[in-house]
Amino acid sequence: MGAVILGTGSCLPDRVLSNHDLEEIVETSDEWIRTRTGINTRRIAGKGEETYRLATVAAQRAMEMAGVIAEEIDLIIVATISSHMLMPSCACFVQKELGAVKAFAYDINAACSGFLFGIDIVDKYLRSDREKKILLIGAETLSSRTNWEDRNTCILFGDGAGAVVMEYRDEARGVVASNLCSDGNLWSLLCMHNAPSSNPDLSLADHPGTHILMEGREVFKYAVKAMEGAIVDLLSREKVDLDSIGLMIPHQANIRILNKLVSRLGIPPEKVFINVQKYGNTSAASIPIALDEANREGKLKADEFILVCSFGGGFTWGATLVRW
Numbered sequence: 001m002g003a004v005i006l007g008t009g010s011c012l013p014d015r016v017l018s019n020h021d022l023e024e025i026v027e028t029s030d031e032w033i034r035t036r037t038g039i040n041t042r043r044i045a046g047k048g049e050e051t052y053r054l055a056t057v058a059a060q061r062a063m064e065m066a067g068v069i070a071e072e073i074d075l076i077i078v079a080t081i082s083s084h085m086l087m088p089s090c091a092c093f094v095q096k097e098l099g100a101v102k103a104f105a106y107d108i109n110a111a112c113s114g115f116l117f118g119i120d121i122v123d124k125y126l127r128s129d130r131e132k133k134i135l136l137i138g139a140e141t142l143s144s145r146t147n148w149e150d151r152n153t154c155i156l157f158g159d160g161a162g163a164v165v166m167e168y169r170d171e172a173r174g175v176v177a178s179n180l181c182s183d184g185n186l187w188s189l190l191c192m193h194n195a196p197s198s199n200p201d202l203s204l205a206d207h208p209g210t211h212i213l214m215e216g217r218e219v220f221k222y223a224v225k226a227m228e229g230a231i232v233d234l235l236s237r238e239k240v241d242l243d244s245i246g247l248m249i250p251h252q253a254n255i256r257i258l259n260k261l262v263s264r265l266g267i268p269p270e271k272v273f274i275n276v277q278k279y280g281n282t283s284a285a286s287i288p289i290a291l292d293e294a295n296r297e298g299k300l301k302a303d304e305f306i307l308v309c310s311f312g313g314g315f316t317w318g319a320t321l322v323r324w
Contacts, residue, residue, distance in 0.1 A: 009063070075125065224261050247300060
């Protein structure tokens with residue numbers, strides 16, 4: 001009994017940026033990118049594809065699947081680190097675009113773990129108010145926050161949005177539990193600065209820019225161990241065997257992290273949904289895009305456990321168990 005996903009949707013920009021295209025931008029190669037990240041292509045937003053517009057289309061597709069109209073939505077939450085404005089929130093723009101006149105709306109920032117944190121928030125809202133219908137979206141245009149001269153990071157990121165419509169159901173299916181974690185002590189290993197301060201007393205002497213900064217090797221080391229721990233602790237607490245998982249949908253960071261995690265858990269690769277090769281790392285949009293693809297491909301079976309996990313800047317990480 002709890003928060004049930006009624007419908008899923010996603011939206012990807014039209015432009016496809018291949019590894020061969022990146023060879024024209026920075027010193028790299030298709031082979032170098034593929035062997036280190038597993039990424040072949042990623043989507044890059046163009047004119048009229050701001051974060052809120054991608055989020056809106058993903059939301060509309062999720063609502064269509066759920067059979068829900070905009071006037072029925074009570075709350076809109078958008079997980080993002082790349083809204084086109086700091087204020088108003090991306091969620092408020094989505095509310096306007098949808099015409100969701102009843103809804104209140106706000107953004108959350110937990111980087112790549114944003115959608116996962118959002119599921120937990122929605123579950124708690126719905127357990128306290130069982131009449132609500134909630135729209136949860138993960139949406140990013142990381143191309144606007146990427147240093148296109150840094151070959152170590154610009155090859156990783158892409159743009160897109162994914163969404164779910166959720167409501168409370170007095171049934172066995174739905175969100176079972178989450179195990180969420182953070183460690184602000186490690187923020188400098190994966191971060192993104194704001195615009196330079198207008199207050200000289202608060203400004204950085206050497207502002208590095210407003211793009212993503214990452215210490216890749218260190219992030220890799222922490223990410224695998226952290227997600228593994230979150231998953232093991234969650235399943236142990238809920239008394240669910242890993243063999244009972246129908247499908248695991250991890251954050252699509254890069255293939256080396258995913259392969260290492262799958263190996264350490266001992267979960268069969270065929271039970272893991274991976275689409276990083278097509279879209280790269282889309283941060284908070286990663287999981288809902290993958291969830292929608294898996295759903296539309298018929299990979300999510302009724303009554304099966306779905307395991308979702310993520311790791312992102314903050315550091316933030318965790319795992320969520322859902323009975324589909």
